[in-house]
Amino acid sequence: MGSFHYKGRTNHGDAIEGNIEAVNADVVAAQLLNSGVTPIDISETKVTKSKDIHLGNLFGPGVKLDDLVLFSRQMYTLMKSGVPIVRSITSLAESTRNPALSKVLRNIVEDLESGRELSHALSRHPKIFTNLYVSIIQVGENTGRLDESFQQIAAYQELEKDTRDRIKTAMRYPIVVILTIVAAIAIINLFVIPAFAKIYAKFHADLPWATKFLIATSNFTVANWPYILAGLILGGVGINMYLKTEAGRYKWHKYKLRLPIVGSIVNRSLLARFSRSFAMAMRAGVPLIQTMTVVSRAADNDYLAARILQMRNGIERGDTLTRTAAATGMFTPLVLQMMAVGEETGAIDELMLEVAEYYEREVDYDLKNLSSAIEPIMIVIIGIMVFVLALGVFLPMWDLAAVARG
Incomplete structure (x- = not known):
């Protein structure tokens, strides 16, 4: 399609002009006449794309x-x-x-x-x-x-904003804890253990396995930290580029739904979004096939979008919504039963709203209990770190104290 600049007059004789995108000038003329405008001049305009990059576009809100x-x-x-x-x-x-x-x-x-x-x-x-x-x-x-x-x-x-905010709030605690653990490990390896290693080396003491492991890890980190940092940066960039590809994004979206603890919450929040957007589109009068296409693009998850398109293809072949949903394996029996009732009664939009509310209640409950579910895992990880450090750092110090007294 090209862009055409037109000049014309309305039924009252007023002069107007503007731009219209169309296949050719005849289509523009027909569109103007249907709008009550008599065309005087129609000329095709050449649109040039600017390649300038402004800092406001890069860093602006x-x-x-x-x-x-x-x-x-x-x-x-x-x-x-x-x-x-x-x-x-x-x-x-x-x-x-x-x-x-x-x-x-x-x-x-x-x-x-x-x-x-x-x-x-x-x-x-x-x-x-x-x-x-x-x-x-x-x-x-x-x-x-x-x-x-x-x-x-x-x-x-x-509702979408409220759900996203609650998920971000619930994930803030475990992310902060994980980052703190990583920072603590880096500081211990780079600064703490090397100081103790110098003390142990002066006494030529026979060190336990935990201390040898910590010293070896620390020596490797101190000697190769520029390469480790470069590897992490390159690895992060590579993973980010892979996730931007269609195959990488699909695999990540599929794996994200199977993560322990968090995966089920993400899965049900996506199904709640699908159910609510489906109900809204149906209530607005969007045809069913078009609704499935539109909702798949609004799913924000390629794996779920593929399942929705699978449902659409089944409906195009004459299958029912309930059977196509059951074939995806993503919906609970209760939800499938509500879909079946909605199809039988002709109130599929109302039943899908109830499905959305059902999933949203479950997500809300799980988000409130997410911290209590993650805390034991974090405590175990921190306990293991403290145990290894106690064995590796303090046990040789006791031996050195005994040697000093003797």
């Missing part, structure tokens, strides 16, 4: 979920009050404190003024507005209930 929640809530209020959509988005672009979101909203206003629909304008910014967001807005445009679409999206995003 991005559009966060909080910004999208506020934007959706404000759009719902403005649309419900009868404010025109272009004026609503223009005022929000001027009032928002996020410069990145303001720039995106101004681009959306330009697209709306050039004749594009809101859903199309939003879809031009996929890193900010997801496929689910765009689909719900498109349904709202087609049904004339755009304000309700923004209300549904805002409620969904608020």
Whole structure:
């Protein structure tokens, strides 16, 4: 598709001009005539892509979920009050404190003024507005209930933000403990054990196995710490690059669901997101096949997205939602039973909302008890470290004290 600049006059004789993306000039002319605009001049424009990289784009604030929640809530209020959509988005672009979101909203206003629909304008910014967001807005445009679409999206995003915040809060404690343990091991190997090793060497004492192990580990670390640090950095960069590939991301997303303790929480939180987004799309009137495609892209997990697409393919072949869900092996029997009841009664959106609430209650309970479940593991790890250090450092000191007294 190319970009065309047009000049024309409305039915009242007012001169207007703008840009429209279309296959050719004839399509542009037809679109203008259908909009009540008589075209005067249509010319194709060449769009040049700038390759300049600004520091603001690299280090400036991005559009966060909080910004999208506020934007959706404000759009719902403005649309419900009868404010025109272009004026609503223009005022929000001027009032928002996020410069990145303001720039995106101004681009959306330009697209709306050039004749594009809101859903199309939003879809031009996929890193900010997801496929689910765009689909719900498109349904709202087609049904004339755009304000309700923004209300549904805002409620969904608020629940999504609450779940993410609770998971981050629950994971903060074990991450801090692990980092503290790693820092303690590094300090002991680099500074503490070498000091004791010099003392032991002066007495030429017969050292126990734990002390020999600690000294050997410390000597290796002190002699090779630049290579160890470089290896860790290169390994981290390599893993990060691999996880950005399609195969690496799929394997990591699959493995993440099988992690001990945390994996089940992540799994159920993803299923809660799937159930709620599925219910919201169905309630908004999105067709079932399109709903499965949209929800798979909004899953934020490639492994779960593949299972959802597997369900979609089964539905396209004429299978039921319940049987395709059972074939994935990701849903509990209780949830499958609720899906079956929803299909039989025609209230699949309401039943899927109950499924989402069921998973969210389980995730909330597990998050509250996550710290108590991880604490014993952390205590055992710290206990082993203290035991090895006690054997390796203090046991030879007792022998040296006995030699000094003798």
